[in-house]
Amino acid sequence: MLVEKYSSRLYWHIRRLVILHEDADDALQNTFINAWKSIGEFRNKSALYTWLYTIATNEALTLINKRKRNSAISIEDLGSYFENSHEGSSWFDGDKAQIMLQNAILKLPDKQKIVFNLKYFDEMTYEDMSKVLGTSEGALKASYHHAVKKIEKFLGES
Numbered sequence: 001m002l003v004e005k006y007s008s009r010l011y012w013h014i015r016r017l018v019i020l021h022e023d024a025d026d027a028l029q030n031t032f033i034n035a036w037k038s039i040g041e042f043r044n045k046s047a048l049y050t051w052l053y054t055i056a057t058n059e060a061l062t063l064i065n066k067r068k069r070n071s072a073i074s075i076e077d078l079g080s081y082f083e084n085s086h087e088g089s090s091w092f093d094g095d096k097a098q099i100m101l102q103n104a105i106l107k108l109p110d111k112q113k114i115v116f117n118l119k120y121f122d123e124m125t126y127e128d129m130s131k132v133l134g135t136s137e138g139a140l141k142a143s144y145h146h147a148v149k150k151i152e153k154f155l156g157e158s
Contacts, residue, residue: 002032002048006049007028007032009122010031010052010053010056011024011025011028013053013057013060013118013121013122014027014028014031014056014059014060016105016117016121017057017060017064017110017114018060018063023063027056027063028056030059031052031055031059034055034059035051035052038055047131050128050132053128053132054131054132054134057132061110061114064110100155101155104151104154104155105151107150107154108147108150111143112146112147112150113147115140115144116144116147116151118132119140119144126140126141
């Protein structure tokens with residue numbers, strides 16, 4: 001039941017961070033495994049979904065950091081890969097503007113990327129993001145503002 005209720009939201013949250021479907025599937029599976037192992041530690045201090053988002057975000061960041069250490073691929077190459085791999089993909093139905101937006105998001109630092117995705121795509125409140133990321137609401141608002149400005153700049157140059 002837990003998997004059915006949250007898997008789609010968590011999958012897309014992870015997918016926007018790690019880009020590749022296979023990586024998102026791996027991180028999602030690890031998210032539910034870790035949640036299952038740690039369910040006894042959940043104390044209802046926050047909503048269940050914010051706890052799951054915290055686990056999912058940490059899994060995605062772990063995977064991103066592992067990929068960075070083991071790969072020589074640049075952000076530009078990843079952007080090209082993203083554009084080529086998503087055209088005609090059953091997992092992505094975006095148009096050129098959506099591809100440009102995703103390429104702009106790829107260029108953001110990890111923290112800003114996460115904050116932007118949680119606010120823009122997941123429509124999460126700053127209060128919930130604060131619980132997920134362990135950061136103050138003010139810092140999250142600043143991160144989101146900086147992310148939006150960087151994305152606007154990138155899109156203006158494209």
